[in-house]
Amino acid sequence: MFDKILIANRGEIALRIERACKELGIATVAVHSTADADAMHVRLADESVCIGAPPAKDSYLNIPQIVAACEITGADAVHPGYGFLAENARFAEILEEHEITFIGPSPEHVKLMGNKIQAKETAKALGLPLVPGSGGAITDLQEAQAIASDIGYPVLVKAASGGGGRGMKVAHVENELEPALATARIEAKASFGDDTVYLEKYLAHPRHIEVQVLGDGEGNAIHLGERDCSLQRRHQKLWEEAPSPALNVNERMRIGETVAKAMRELRYRGVGTVEFLYEGGEFYFIEMNTRLQVEHTVTEMITGIDLVIEQIRIAAGAPLSLKQEDIRFHGHAIECRINAEDPRTFRPSPGTITHFHPPGGLGVRVDSGAYAGYTIPPYYDSLIGKLIVHARTRNECLMRLKRALGEFVVDGIDTTIPLFKSLLAEPDIADGQYDIHWLESHLARS
């Protein structure tokens, strides 16, 4: 087991990782930019190292500084969290070269799933159902037009090096295809350094359903059920639930087992999430995330399993402590991502929190590094915390969420708490009847 883990991240997830390390008796090193010197996880860590100026490229993306921090503290493992370097295969390789464990999958699997075209090919080979599409990269307009006619409009142009909802353009009809391809390429080149694009059928009313997996790298893998993350704005998830209101027990176990079997064949190590679009009773693979996800929390609530602890154990070489038959799902969980943004315009609201009173009580969990007096730096994402509620049924969960949101006080900045309160009043939300376009349509209507 590791003696000391360096947490290469910030904000709520750094605190999350810190908590798991503490429970395992592992010493922690927090690395931070100068803007994060007063962050909660820095205060609670056993050691901290300032690694650079506020911009991410100077600090949280600065591989040499992070490796140097490992050196001077003697950290024997790094947990990359999510975002930043979590899916950077080069970072994983460099750590390996320095004999520091990267808490995650092998660099090969990070690379494999990082390229979205390769990921689809791999998924297909592993027996996962795919969205109809070009299969490989699109090289010319004629080819694109032919494929698009074949699979039927509307179609989606996607960046091979994109992911996480970025680098996608819709072409609703044939004459939109050329501009969509051109814009997508330019943006992909700018954002990811690679203008390779591919085509997929654009599904009209799909739900986003993803399956959590855990593998030990030795050919053993299990699934921990699914999450429904259909409520998104600009491809960013805002509200996630487990289990999905759309699936019944049989569908859940079937897709779960299909994914677990694929991960066994892949000999996948660590935590991972396989994401699907679900429409008309069918699943369509879109991508795999080879890391811990923001919404891992709802899975933890319904299974009782600490995913970060499992990640650390597996990275330290332990076999899976659980078999599929050990996994039981209890009740329902919902997570709301609380952002420091205006709840209607979504304009970011950095600033100082003057009062902070998170809700409590049975079945209420708040993952946040915020506190009264904390100043939110303007350099990073606007997530200030996650409110997660758990109850025996989805209806109880909704009541508990309403109660918890009512108690949650964050003064001094704008937050999206009012948005979630208003969603709870919507019949479609109460019924669980929504797809990935629902939230944006709802916001456009209001």
Added chain:
Amino acid sequence: MAEERTPQMTKKAGSFDSDLIRELAELLSETGLTEIEIEHEGQRVRVARNVTVGVGALSADVARAPREIGDRGTADEPHHPGTLLSPMVGTAYRSPEPGAPPFVEIGSRVAAGQTILIIEAMKTMNHIPAPHAGTVLAVLIDDGQPVEFAEPLAVIEKG
């Protein structure tokens, strides 16, 4: 950890063996344990390292605590204008190699760009230059000390 290294002792009725207490206290420091309790000749002795728990969720004590590195001043304290801040994370050395004389001493006159010290990271030595010409007023790090970004390394008075 907000930890004070003062052993605290509790005793039961009757006189106690102060040598034993002292021995236990040393044992605590040597081994890094936080508490030792023994029963000896009908007496129970407990020697514990005092651990401060923050009163209320966010007392200022907890705030400044977790710094094994870079305890000498933080970025928000006002610095002398001639303070040289570390541009990187690594191990700082005052000499070009072990046994050699240090690059500078207090009172040394330096030219702009002259090497003040070396910071080593991942087997590469990085020369840290004087930002301006002047006199070394202070050297704030020990030879072989780990340093973090923006940590004050030295003070060079311009002129």
